[in-house]
Amino acid sequence: MSIASSDSEAEYQCYSERTLAIIKPEAYENAEEIENHIRANGFTILAKREVRLTPEQAAELYKGHYGRHHFPHLVAHMSSGPIIALVLAARNCIQKWRTLMGPARVVEAQAYWPDSLRACYGRRTKYGDYFNALHGSENHAEALREIHFFFPTMIVGPILRRWQISDYIQKNLSPTLVPALSALAQERPSEPILWLADYLRRHNPNEPEWAPQAREQREEEKCHTPLPSKESIVM
Numbered sequence: 597m598s599i600a601s602s603d604s605e606a607e608y609q610c611y612s613e614r615t616l617a618i619i620k621p622e623a624y625e626n627a628e629e630i631e632n633h634i635r636a637n638g639f640t641i642l643a644k645r646e647v648r649l650t651p652e653q654a655a656e657l658y659k660g661h662y663g664r665h666h667f668p669h670l671v672a673h674m675s676s677g678p679i680i681a682l683v684l685a686a687r688n689c690i691q692k693w694r695t696l697m698g699p700a701r702v703v704e705a706q707a708y709w710p711d712s713l714r715a716c717y718g719r720r721t722k723y724g725d726y727f728n729a730l731h732g733s734e735n736h737a738e739a740l741r742e743i744h745f746f747f748p749t750m751i752v753g754p755i756l757r758r759w760q761i762s763d764y765i766q767k768n769l770s771p772t773l774v775p776a777l778s779a780l781a782q783e784r785p786s787e788p789i790l791w792l793a794d795y796l797r798r799h800n801p802n803e804p805e806w807a808p809q810a811r812e813q814r815e816e817e818k819c820h821t822p823l824p825s826k827e828s829i830v831m
Contacts, residue, residue: 717730
């Protein structure tokens, strides 16, 4: 998946937008089918995680709904079974995903957007329309917060263009990796992966070089037990 280098910066940033999607407990059994719909509509799934939230975690995730009458039901429902959290990427990703999901109210989705995912996988119950199968971030700030809720170490940045990846490999990897692979082909060891790992470790151009130190300085840096003072001996 790539973008031509002639694309404008605004278009590129739009292309690399991310959002969080959640497949809720009532749609868990349809997860594979829903993921196929997601890919078929031009999204890339960058990360996936299956979890079961505690009520406390569900309350934290939906803290923006705190104080509304449906908040306790929402928390109870989202902690009632396994869910699947997905990080999606696409052009205009946040709005595009919300459009594909359809309206939050299942009755409205089925009446006016029958092809939307919530119309297909949501459930209408006497308790309300929060059994709508899917969740999506409302805006950029919420997308960032919700992605880090499930994927704390994930870097939410732009998707690199192909030429950027190629430039990085050419600049940082090729000078070391090409000679290593050539030596590997000549040596033909029985354990090529281990041999290559050892070669790269020994020929790492970024390996720090330690300056020689005076003997007196090396001795001073050693850990040692200090001699007791006169006061400590008396006590």
